[in-house]
Amino acid sequence: MPRIPYPDPATLSDLKREVLSGTFGRVLNISRMAMHAPDAFWAAQRALGRAAIFDIGIGQRQRELIILRVAYLSRSDYEIYHHESIAATLGIRDAEMKALEIGYFSNFAAAESCLCEFVSEVVTNVSPSDRTLASMQEHFSLPAIFEVLIIACTYMMLARIAAVSGPDIDDEAVTAWNPRQPQPHRG
Incomplete structure (x- = not known):
């Protein structure tokens, strides 16, 4: 059960209805929850999120x-659920995901090991x-x-929006980012 209730769809702006109309053929619960944000923040998050997915x-x-x-x-847990599924689709093995989880990067290629250490330090130490x-500048x-x-x-x-608001874990994980690629059902 969410820590914060989902917004009433009848109260949503046209912008939010438009944004939610095509997300993977369904509305993810984190997207539903984030509809509490003012429209300007919502639009900015949408643009940033799309850039992080499609324009990298x-x-x-x-x-x-x-x-x-x-x-x-x-x-x-919410992000882990979806992104382990996406990672598996991209060929990231369970052992690599476990290494990411525990912070053991020595089995990754040098650039990826450096990348993971950089991210770890940014998250934990700012x-x-x-x-x-x-090292990042070398790679x-x-x-x-x-x-x-x-x-x-x-x-x-x-992750913090999910932690504070507590959206329900979606019934089916996202497995790919290509909006034209069908989302297979996981058994």
Whole structure:
């Protein structure tokens, strides 16, 4: 049961109705819950979220490593549920997800290990160490580093929205981000 009730659909603005009309052919509970936000914040979050999903320069695998590391550190069951499913679709193995969960990155390629350490330090310490930031600069361009940072911060925000509001876990996890790709049922 949610900690905060979902908003009454009859009270929603036209903007929110338009935004929710096509989300994976259904409305995710986190999206329903976030409808409490004022329209300007809602629109900004939508644009940021879409950019983090569809307009990234880093790879989809790296995006999901970022999101899962944030979700594990934030203990966000809601985000973990959806992003483990997406990660599996992208070929991220269960052992890799477990390593992300416990913070053991040595079996990842050097760039991914550095990425995961950077995200860990941003989530837990706000700022990465000079050493970690220097390592990121060896592996990633400055625009890519900012992309990683923005994706991590976006999902930190979503994890906290979920923690405070407590949306129900959706019946079916998202398995892919391509809006034209059908969402298979998980058994």
